[in-house]
Amino acid sequence: MFRRFKWFITGLNHQQKPAKPDAKRLSLPKERNRKLMLEAVHEVAIYIHRFHNLDLFQQGWYQVKISMRWEDSEYAASVGTPSRVVQYDAPDLGSDDILGVWKIDDTDHSFSSQPFRIRYARQDILLSVMISFNLSLGKFEGPITSAVILKFELLYAPVLENGSNMQDSADVSPAAVHEFRIPPKALLGLHSYCPVHFDAFHAVLVDTSVHISLLKGNVHSMKKPSRSNSRSHEEACEKFDKEKLVLLVKAFLTSRAILLQELRNLSKAIHETIDLSGLTSQHDETNFLSASTEVVMATATATADSQVPEKVQNVSKIPNGTSDVSSDYLHTLQNDELYRRFHFLGDQILYLWSIFLKFHRANKTKILDHLRNAWSSDRRAEWSIWMVYSKVEMPQPTSRNEIDDIQGHRAKVPVIRKITDDPSQAAAMRAELHRRSIAQMRINNRSIQDLHIFGDPSRIPIIIVERVVNAPLRSLSGKSYFRNMDPQDAKVSPPEIDSSFSSNKQRGRILKIAVFVHGFQGHHLDLRLVRNQWLLIDPKTEFLMSEVNEDKTSEDFRDMGLRLAQEVIAFVKKKMDKVSRSGTLKNVKLSFVGHSIGNVIIRTALAESIMEPYHRYLHTYVSVSGPHLGYLYSSNSLFNSGLWLLKKLKNTRCIHQLTFTDDVDIENTFFYQLSKQKTLESFKSIILLSSPQDGYVPYHSARIEMCQSSSGDYSKKGKIFREMLNNCLDQMRAPSSEQRMFMRCDVNFDTSLQGRNLNTIIGRAAHIEFLETDIFAKFIMWSFPELFR
Template identity: 55%
Template sequence: MFRRLRWFIGLNQRNWSTKRLPTPSHNQPLSDRVLPPPPPPVTLDTVHEVAVYIHRFHNLDLFHQGWYRIKITLRWEDGGNHAFMATPSRVVQYEVPEMGSEDPYGIWRIDDADNSFSTRPFRIKYARQDVYLSIMVAFSLPVCNHEGPSTSAVILKFELMYSPMLAHGSEFLDSQDMCSAAVHEYRIPSKALLGLHSYCPICFDSFHAVLVDVSVHISLLTSSTSLPPVTLPSDECADEVVSSEDVDGPNQSDSTTNMSFGQVAPVDSKQVAIIKALIAAHDLLLGDLQEISKSINTAIDLSDLTSKLDGIKLSLVDGVSVQHSSKPQNGIQKTDAMTGFQNDKSTHSMSGNDIVNSFNILGDQLSYLWKMFFTFHRANKRKILAFLRDTWAIDRRAEWSIWMVYSKVEMPHHFMSGRIDESSYLNSHGTALTLWKLSLDPAQGAAMRAELHRRSISQMRINNRSLQDMHIFGDPSCIPIVIVERAMNPPLPATGGNAYFSNLGRKDTNSILSKPISEAINKSTGGSSQQKDRILKVVVFVHGFQGHHLDLRLFRNQWLLIDPEIDSLMSQANENKTSGDFREMGLRLAEEVISFLKRRMDKVSRTANLRDIKLCFVGHSIGNIIIRTALAESIMEPYLRYLYTYISISGPHLGYLYSSNSLFSSGLWLLKKFKGAQCIHQLTFSDVPDLQGTFLYKLCKQKTFENFKNIILLSSPQDGYVPYHSARIELCQASFSDHSIRGKVFLEMLNDCLHQIHAPSSEHRVFMRCDVNFNMSSQGRNLNTIIGRAAHIEFLESDIFAKFIMWSFPELFR
């Protein structure tokens, strides 16, 4: 020990700048040898840069006027496992905002207290208002060197900040306090942190219905692209070898007997993984640039990019190849190379010098490509946003298929009195009606099927690479399950003696269908042809019993998101008048629809040539009976040819002949007894003594379904207000063996409706039954859940099921 101490003191007294190090001999004692300084540690600092581009704020249905702004923060999902937090690194205002006289001083700002970015404040005055923000903000998330590539997800949080309207717009500047009105979060999986370009719509919640057009762009970069290479000692020092026997005795392993002085220590596997991650990020960013430029038909110059990666890839002898998937998912191109990086624990042949040089080369090229992308994006922001939005829309059905169960079923043929053709009829489970012989109620079977699927979701590990909407992915097991049964272009059944079609007499609509649209339009508007063609798309929303005209606004908002060009009519004709006769309610709705159509046709004909009309209806509960009654009115006959999509949300199309909910049946009896509600008498077939003379029986004889191109029946086995079979227009278990007049009337009504739904061979019609199964665990056991009211109202208070259906079948709603 004393000999080593003397050696250390003498070592510090030498003049390293003027004296040359002698070449030691292997026989020289260790204390007399000169040791070079230890190599500097290899530091590979990387950073994830998340760029958020905010294009437009579109107000769909905000309840309050006032000042709004969007606040954005970025954080690691695992909380305190990372020493560095996300900070806004740069902000680029693409366009100078159009300042009005009321907000000339609005500016964006960065809050150092929580590392947040806030857009400029803007004033919202009316619905369907657009505010173009056109701003890009980039957040930096440093990754610690010792951690290797990131394995944690990132939470991207958007807050809608609100301040009430003051007397003067400039008074807003006196108050910096804006309250948080709504929050929408997205989860960025660790796989996406290598590189991603995705559309990211922000809709907040049902009380703050807006659409913020946002795109997210991510890349892995080096925090410094000018790291010096590892400095090796002189050749003489490099040749020196330390004997293991001089250090730790003769029992030391042979692996350390030939270590040279000055040689860089073995490279950690995490450092090699960082190099591989940078290579993957480079390939992703380069491929994305090429794909985007090709898709928007705008060339991008990559001639200055020099490739030096071949040598780096060859040096990674134990590395994994980076391959792009041919099928994109919520982005441009994807890779699973990250999994290989994290699982690669073998040794590598790369030295510290190779690591640093590779790090510098990759950093330079990634920085060059990232800057090029920003320049390219600024010049083509609208085209890129449109391309990413189209890609996002295509991927929705695949991503949301977790909560949707698809099946194709054959449409049932006609049903005969007293027996059923079991060979031609399949129930909702795709199995024959023999299940009914086991006393399995279809509603119970559908609920059981959904619950089993919900349990499988709770055990599922969602590990995709897409941006994950936390409204959905936050608690996947609580999201509604939608079971879709689709029958496309069903054949028209032949009319037989045993089918109840002989006395129907098809209504001749050839004269209506043969009329050119210009004749109908010019007759009602008196307009002439213009140069520009336009299709008028009108959607009518009809509320249910004792409902409000805004009951279906969530469904309307989803429709507006998928097709902003629609004109929506929230029917008010029967508000506070839903206890009367359906005939009166239907006539009022028909007059309201015709008046609205004429106003819209007149407005469009002033500026364009009205080429076609698409008239759609959405009804909730008895609103569906009101819709069908209105369509049967003679004044609606000229407009039947324009019918396009019909959505029935829990509609009692076959009435309440067979109802298994005794509590609700008792409530109906009380309404008839003490309130004298005529519509309840009509629904329960007590309006006239003869069942074949009742209103609903006659309504089923009318061709109320026949002219729609698309028919979607939404039902829920949890809904106790409307019989399950009545909402789905299918046979019920109780009528299976009912040979009375009631059973005969029910089969006639069912056959009449199904005959209309079956399209002629010359037409194309889509018919779907959608079972929506809500998660009622949070509501507990109360009166609403017992009587089935909770699920009936949940159709109005939740829009996730509507989002699933509409974005999975967009062709039915555009």
């Protein structure tokens, strides 16, 4: 019924008449004027577990549509054809959220799930359906070099007033598309998790896995042309046909090895036994096949999954016990022997494939969880293409006396080295060189490739991850601001919570809360893309998208910080009470994410006395382009002009504080006093995100590091800056008894398509890009998932 991937093999031109059929022996058709056509098919089985709504903006009816095609234009006329659909679990027909049935469209050879209705965020629709596609190439002339494009479409239709469902609506349209590339290497065998997220405006998770194997098709005998050529030409054709038959047998050997090894891996991973006794009892064969298969299996077992195809295609074992390239030995066999091996291997693969499908249906959730965990562990390695890792030592702390010596020129050797190169320009150049190297890179792996990322690798943000190694906490001697601090002040008393918190701690639940705070004139959903990635890593985390300062970001930071502190405390208490009522609360992990001045609001809130009891719960802090050191040294003249206008025309209080003009004495300014507050030292992990392209926030301020202008400034202004820097860095030095992760992540966006306009000139484009793309967050968060769990 459906077109298949055909491997055309021209048979031998035998003289004798065809022998009578023998059920115990496979033989080639031996007719002079006929040629043999062997048929094989790539079966791609796609299992859709559930549709999870993360952040769809519109309620309505939705469907997931799947289609498949070859990537190369050479095979453009051939598409994947749905061959089988298995509904694992019947949908809840009593529910109003699922209506209708799944559908196969013979026009474009696509599959569409049953329509389902989305009503609210974080809604789950269980689909539990397996769709198998058969891939056809047409005439086979050699090894497959084309990849396959797997296309997912999200179809949408509004809810009609008469209550009819999607299949009754004429207003069905594709709302979003997400495509994946299946490399040629993976077409001989693959079992992989494949999450579908669509785009930033249609943030969902379609839990999907992809399973591929090469299977045997039919065998046909076709009449040869009546006009014969010379004997030499016939010999050349026979040799060419044998080459194709050898390639086919080698491909079957590889596919069988991968499938058998994957079955063993899955059985071991989910602790479920697979009965493979029928493989040897029903499929006995010669010493050659057993020997060659065992060597291929040994190679596959000893090789990482990502490298199996490259290894097993070229290794086999010949009967004398020596290893050799498989094609060398296969060429010594007669065509009828190769033909017999083709059938034997094909029967074994069909048998193993049927076992896998039954095993998958019985253990679908366990297999999906295993594949998802494997996918998660591989992300850092795959995405390291766009990430550069390095380690730096945190600069040695400078005491107040040393800063005074520098200011008075009494030090023989400056304690702080003068920075001669612009760090932002150096970082931008480093990222650009790395981007050029990616453009010349040939990405040739076996994993399924997300075309949101791999579609144009040179357009993806480059992230330079700088792990800051903590130096020892500086001594309390000298004029350090720690000197006059009462040691008892450093102790944080626990908040008053339900008594169940202290009972049965080992069996209780850990309450994880993440608070997101927007920037200047921002919206509470500005950081929703980062939140969505966090949700994917840990769906059990509770999220507070702060709204208390919307339309109030021009006010004093102290007022904004107090409002945020009150909002956070109310939210935390509400969630703690809920957990305590339903069980035992073991611990609380409180994390914060801020964008732009939202980071200043977070630190101001943490400095409030009402937040001190909650400092012991602080877990991860992610600062997205936050001006932690203010605008004391800002080199963006256009942006500085805008700040000046805001101060003069609107008398914006927070802008005065950012630019240190809120007090005539710089030591009484808000930022200098904030740097003395213990707002960072209780976090277990601190991640500072910056961008050299961001002109809205000084590069050094977002990274909390020395800047070029201040390194040689011995005035009071330079002294205050160095004190602020030391105060902040001291809070991020971990005590010797604790481990703290402190990272600076430089995000370099590709802005070449945006052209030269006002946004790029003043640096606004990169500042807003943090809110409009989630690839940088995906890379960082999935590379360090332990920080977000």
